[in-house]
Amino acid sequence: MSQHTAGPWTAHGTIVNKEGEDYEYPIAGMIGQVPDDEAYANARLIAASPDLLEALQVLIHDIEAWEKRTGIVQMGTAVSNAFAAIAKATE
16 A cells, blocks of 8 residues: 555645645545535544544554553553554555
């Protein structure tokens, strides 16, 4: 899989832009296919994706470092879900 476009991204209505670039990614819009409020929510979620991925990666790194230090494994549902979400975004 190729690397995603690096963030930060911003949502402008139903359009997602990489900050500092003029190119628009109209992937969130789906004009006429979903209600406007849903399209706006899709754009905000898509724009937040790079930040959410990075936050999960940092969280998992910190948990793994804590497990290594303490010898206590914290493989609960939240950690499993975080690993699954990272894999879905990166594989």
